[in-house]
Amino acid sequence: MAWLHQTRRSPRLVLVVVSVALLLDSMLLxxxxxxxxxxxxxxLRTPLPCPDGPGLETVSSQFPSLRPNPQTSQPSLLPQPSRGAPILDTQSELTPWSSPPTDTAESSCLQDSLVLEEENVHLLLASKALVQLLISPFVGPLTNRxxxxxxxxxxxxxxxxxxxxxxxxxxxxxxxxxxxxxxxxSSFSSVAGLGMLASVYTDDEERGVAMGIALGGLAMGVLIGAPFGSVMYEFVGKSAPFLxxxxxxxxxxVLQLCILQPSKISPGSVEGTPLLALLKDxxxxxxxxxxxxxxxxxAILEPTLHLWMIETMYSPEWHVCMAFLPVGIFYLIGTNLFGVLANKMxxxxxxMLGMFIVGISLLCxxxxxxxxxxxxxxxxxxxxxxxxxxxxMAIMGYLVDIRHASVYGSVYAIADVALCMGFAIGPSTGGALAQAVGFPCLMVLIGMVNILFAPLCFLLRNPAVREANVKHELDEVTLVLKPE
Incomplete structure (x- = not known):
């Protein structure tokens, strides 16, 4: 019991709890x-019935051998390499050994059914970010209380x-x-977890390192989650990975119950800055x-890159999955490396350099x-x-320290909303924008937006300190130095 009492005082164990929570959240994601x-x-496929023709299953079963031919650009139907549904490819044609549908209405119905299924899947996957976007602004003030x-x-x-x-x-x-x-x-875990880290790591440099480690846990979850889910689903079944x-x-x-102490990591008697006041900063x-x-x-790259790879590179499905592997690996490296280096640089x-590199990478x-x-x-x-x-993430905690009350729930709710907005905007607009202007132009557009925004980070070099915070710090120093 004495050991447990001592370990509860350790910020490192709080970091472990938060990192594990973010890891599990991103793995499920x-x-x-x-x-x-x-x-x-x-x-669960429920095909739309075609007028005076077969349903989706019947039409699909009539043409099982459709394959792409990179020499022409006529549309065809490509089956997924495993158990997936066919998808429409505009850069290929029917091979000589397959017969195209003779009924235009049947073909149109098949395409409409596939589009409807694709939209339903995107809506389901995007619902997490949309709900998190709505809930996080309420979680931040709640943690302040x-x-x-x-x-x-x-x-x-x-x-x-x-x-x-x-x-x-x-x-x-x-x-x-x-x-x-x-x-x-996710709203409760991420907002409360990041706020908790900011409160137990009061030193600005240590806080930056802790944030980098916690975000590394998030990156690790994203990195191993998709391969883990795919393998488990293929060989064990749908329920196994979730169990x-x-x-x-x-x-x-159990870790939370054993390690976390509400009295040690709650905001205490300090009243947090209202969310709207932070949004005006x-x-x-x-x-x-x-x-x-x-x-x-x-987020925009995720729903558009695979279609562009299929259309221009005629890539198999496993190539599409592997294309995002460097993103996860180097994100993990970047968060841990610059959790330490950022304070020195x-x-x-x-x-600012990161936003420039994001823009240049998209242009390439x-x-x-x-x-x-x-x-x-x-x-x-x-x-x-x-x-x-x-x-x-470290800057936002520092800004609250020097310009507002040192209570971090609301500011990390804003950070969480910013992240969720990115992952809500990307999937919902990426496909439409890619169709409207083309994938290369879309990459140029998003890349230039990041490059043009990057110089604004220079304003964070020496943010103004509010007088109220200076007075509060002087009062604390006076209390410490005052003889009893």
Missing amino acids: SVVVPIIPMFLYTE IGYHIPMFTGFIIMFVSNIMFAFSGTYALLFFARSLQGIG ILAFLAVFDG PYILISAGSLCLTNTAL GRWLCS VPFATSIYGLIGPNGGLGFAIGMVDSSM
Whole structure:
């Protein structure tokens, strides 16, 4: 018991708890991506009936051997290499050994059914970010009132329930609800977790290192989540990966009960700055804008890159999955490396350079002619986003210290909303913009937006300190030096 009492005072164990929570959250985020589309396409497909013709299943079964031919540009139907549904490819034609549909209405109905399924999948996957975007502004002020421990534990409970629902849900509505529930749990875990770290690591340099490590846990979850989910779904089944994550969530909950002390990591008697007052702070807006734009770049790339690779490189499905591997690896390196280096170089400089590198990486993506040509741009993108995330998360805590009350729930709610806006805007607009202006032009547009925004980070070099905070610090120093 004495050992437990001593360990509860350790900020490092708080860092472990927060890192594990972010790891599990990001693993669930990415585990769902390869599993749910396959499950919906193969197990829950409800084809639209064609007028005076067969349904989707019948039409699909009549033409099982459609393959791309890179020599022409006539449309064809490509089946997924495993258990997925066919997708439409505009850069290929029917091979001589297959017969095209003779009924235009049947072909049109098939395409409409596939488009409807694709939209439903995107809506389900995007529901997490949209719900998190709506919930986070309420979680921040809540942590200011009741502390970080209870919201953090609430996030664990919600994430556990979400995993169980994913494991046993067999309808689109239940899966949609589970994904939305995950967004609520993520709001509680991320806002309370980051606020907790900022409160226990009062030294600015140590705080930056801790933020980098915690974001490294998030990156690790994204990196291993999709391969883990894909392999488990293929060889064990849909329920297995979610049950394993539910078990790990219980482990995280036990860690929270054993390690976290509400009295040690709650805001105490200090009244936090209102959320609207923080939103009026130009320095916080610049920080949130950097987080939003850099993550929007990745979020837009995710739904558009695979189609561009299929159309221009005729890439197999495993190439498409591997294309994002450098992003996760270099993001993990960037967050951990610049959690330490950013304080020495200047976090504003790391953020500005990161946004420049994001822009340049996006400009280079359309020049790739194979998957190997994407290693550099995607690796640079992940590395640069890691630079920005680790620097800006620490900067936002520092801005609250020097310009507002040192209560961090609301400011990290703003950071969480900025991230969620990026991942809500990307999937919802990426496909439409790519069709409207073309994938290369879209990369130029998003890249230039990041490059043009980057100089604003210079304003974070020496942010103005508010007089009230200076007076408060002087009062604290006077109390310490005053003889009894």
